[in-house]
């Protein structure tokens with residue numbers, strides 16, 4: 001590379017002085033004489049500068065890469081924790097929903113049984129009669145309650161499903 005100011009001269013040094021360099025930091029042998037800074041302190045041989053630059057750039061790249069790797073690992077571990085937690089909640093809720101369904105099923109079955117027995121209150125066992133009394137008196141809230149639970153659980157399930165989708169889309 002030739003000097004812009006001194007035709008025929010090769011650029012040999014790079015100015016590293018903290019000033020606004022009038023030689024645009026590229027110095028040939030003549031520039032060095034004209035340049036009013038300490039050569040030892042504020043200039044570096046072209047080759048040395050190149051080596052130092054490559055070394056620094058490599059270090060910076062390595063730091064950046066390892067930082068990104070760390071971040072990615074942290075992110076992954078957070079994600080897997082969230083996923084594990086969601087899976088747990090999901091399983092618990094599924095079980096709970098199933099139990100609620102079973103409860104409604106059993107209840108409906110017992111109503112069916114009562115209906116099928118010609119409904120003679122005099123022949124009914126005490127437990128069944130008690131149940132009928134509760135129904136007639138309108139005190140049996142069980143079905144209504146289980147339905148409410150069911151609706152609430154369904155809403156929770158939808159919310160969890162939604163969160164999971166969000167997490168999955170953030171991951172990809």
Ligand SMILES: [Zn+2]
Pocket residue numbers: 015016017019020021022023025035037
């Ligand atoms: Zn300079």
Ligand SMILES: [Zn+2]
Pocket residue numbers: 003004005006009027028029030031032
């Ligand atoms: Zn020059």
